[in-house]
Amino acid sequence: MTLFSKIINGEIPSYKIAESDKFYAFLDVFPLREGHTLVVPKTEVDNLFDLGDEYLSELLVFAKPVAKAIEKAFRCNRCGISxxxxxxxxxxxxxxxxxxxxxxxxxxxxxxxSDDDLKKVQEKILSQLK
Incomplete structure (x- = not known):
């Protein structure tokens, strides 16, 4: 079982931003920038491009409102994806x-x-997520 599966299953605590039956979004505890969020499929696949076409497209659709909330919560030109x-x-x-x-x-x-910083970031993003 991967680290991310343990986070999805609640075995390891996380700062959840969004969740569906197929995907889980949470803050990276080692962020490049404030607001750095990971979007993970609940299915364990090592390579993103090994996901089926429909599942891969659904991941981007799931990520879209999270990205828009990040753009509203932080001063930035846009939400980048990597x-x-x-x-x-x-x-x-x-x-x-x-x-x-x-x-x-x-x-x-x-x-x-820090936990305090992550909680503040989580609140900022969640307040913008509709």
Whole structure:
């Protein structure tokens, strides 16, 4: 079982942003930028592009209102999306408020956010999620 499956199952605590029967969105505890959110399919697949076509398209549709809420909650030009998939062998996308392409540079340090900061970020995004 992957780390993300344990988070989805509630075995590891997370800062949930949204959930459906197929997907789970939660804050990255090692964010590149404030508001960095992960969107994960509940099905365990290592490579995002191994998901079926319909499931893959549904993931983007699920992520859209989360991305729009991030854009409203933080000062940014847009919500960027990135697929790296090397850290955890469970397909996922990163939603990150960005002002430049460097804001999506995963070689930058990613310090662990405090619980207080993560709760504030969670509240900001949830307040914008309709």
């Amino acid at each position: 697929v790296i998939g090397l850290e955890v062998p469970h397909a996922h996308v990163h939603l990150i408020p960005i002002n430049s392409s460097n804001d999506l540079n995963f070689t930058q340090p990613k310090p662990k956010a």
